[in-house]
Structures are given as C-alpha cells and as structure tokens.
Amino acid sequence: MSSNNEIVPGFDEEKDESLKIRLQKIEGAEGVLVLYLNGYIDTYNSNFFQKRVNRAIETGFTKLIFQCNGLTYVSSTGIGSFTAFLKAVKPRSGDLVLLEIQPKVYEVFQLLGFSQFFNIKDNIDEAVDFFKKGASSQASDAFPKIFRCPICSTKLKASKPGRFRCSNCKTILAIDNSGQIFLG
Template sequence: MDNNNGIIPGFDNDKDDSLTISLRKAEGVPHGMFIYLSGYIDTYNSSFFQKQIQKVMDAGFINLIFNCSSLNYVSSTGIGSFTVFLKVVKPKGGDVILLEIQPKVYEVFQLLGFSQFFNIKSTADEAIAYFNNGGTDSGSSVFPLVISCLVCNKKLRATKSGRFRCSGCRSILAINEMGEVSLG
C-alpha cells in the first residue's frame, strides 16, 4: 500500500512516526476510500491525522471506511477528529465507518458516549454492503438499538451485540444478538 501518492498526489509528503495512514479506493462504493490506520491518535498527532484525511475529502472521497485493526489507542482528541470528518461528509451525502475496531479503542468511544454517532462494522464486506444499500443496514438485525441501562436507566444506543460500559453510571452491560440486555 505504498501507492498513496498515486491515489492522492502529495499524500505521503507528510509523515508521523506514531501514525501510519495507507489508502485504498473502495471498489464498488461511490466516492469511497479505505483508510488503514496503524499506531495511535492522540493530542500530539491529531492535527497530522486531520490534515491527511482532509486531503482525502478534498479529493472528493466522502464515504470513508477507517480500518482500525492496527490502531492501538485513540484519545478524546482523536475521537474529536473522527467527529469532524463525520460533520464534513454527512452534508455531502457521505458517511464514516469504523472497521475492525479494537475492543480497548471501542471502549474509549463507548465511555465518552461517541459510539452512538459512528457506524461500526466488523468486516469490509459489511461496510461495502452498507454503502450499496443507500446507507442503511440490510437484513433483519435489531441493531442499531436504543436501550435503557439496567442500573441508571440512561438511554444508550447499541450498534451491535457485545459488552458495553454505560456512559452514565459506568456499569457493564451485555447485549445479545436478539437485543436483550443483562448486566455483564
């Protein structure tokens, strides 16, 4: 994936030792780009991250699929960067998908209450299917789902089954594939 400059001229002119960004056009997704992140995003490198992804959006790519499988850490500043991208592409008919997100990174999104704003998928095929279905999930899944915390009654949005931390009382909740909630 050393052809970033071939996709977006000048993309690789700037580097950061803590974050590597690789690009691949998302075949079959209009204005789609896979963005592979490796390393971490924090206060010190978030401006680099935002500047690089701005280059992607300036090149006309508004359906952004971030592969986070090699992303080890995201600070609240890094999450703010993802929020900026979402605010830029949504009015243009685009969207942001986070793919293969690590559990410890997902927990930061969950703790800060941002997991409800982002589309999180497990595979590239799910991401492509989402865009090919006009930005909606196909199938009979009950997700996304709004649940109430069993401890504090706070309303929470779950995008998939699994274990989550309530952003209100910090209790751990488990949600199964049917959308049933238990303490977990």
C-alpha cells in the first residue's frame, strides 16, 4: 500500500490528531482519489483539512471520493470546506462523492441545505463507476430543473446551466450541466 506522501508529495507534512486522512489511488481511474476521513471537522481544524485536500487537487486529483464512515462530526465550517473543494474541482471537470456518512453528520448537511449539492453513494464501487461513466455526461435530461434555494427554500426553476440569483434571497447560485446546484 502506498503512503500518503507517495500519492500526494508532502501530504503528511502537517498532522492533526483530531482528523486523520488516509489516501488511496484508484488504479485504472484517472484523477480519482479516495480520502478516508477519521475524526471530526470543525472551525479549529478545517484550515488543516482544506490545505491537505487542496494539495491533492493541485497534484491533479479532481475526482475525490470522501469515505466518511470514520467522520464523527462536521461543523458548518467543515461543510464549507467540502463546498470549496467542489468549487475547486468543477472547473477542472472534476466532482466529489461522499460515502457512508454517519446519520448525525448527514443531518448537518441536510439542516444547512447542502445534501442536494453532493453526490452521495453507498460504496466505493458505485463512486468509481460514477467517475468512470463521466459525471458530467448526464446533461441534457437534467433541464428544466425545479429545485429549492439552499438558503431560503424558495422554489426555483432553471432552464439551462449557468449562474443566477434566487428571486427571494438574492443568493448567487450556479447550476452545472448535470443539474447540480452549488453556491456561487
């Protein structure tokens, strides 16, 4: 098994006891990286988390699978980190998938309205298949898309991909070719 530093040079330069990350490269799936998360993500360690994952993205891994079964807690700041990763990989034809989210962690995603932004799969095989089939090739049948604003829950309709404002709270939203919605 490869060490983290062999997969992403310098990945383990910093350590944080509250969050351990183990990397696994998927052979035969270019740009796909599994990140096994163990611990919690909060305001105090989210900067550490973002630096580590951004290092992987800069190394060329744009299809990220977060194995979350060892993740016991995520604050709203931690969820903001996942959103930042999504914004970083989307322009590079990437995406991210979350696996095996603990119920109380998933509840935070739902309460903040972010569960609809992320691809959530049951196991690694499903996640790898998602990337091998081409995450963004599911475009044309996604529109028109009716959804709720993640901030104010206003019902909205998008006829095509792009950026627009919520008619109620004026939050800037973006919708990609596959119909996924994210802030910004």
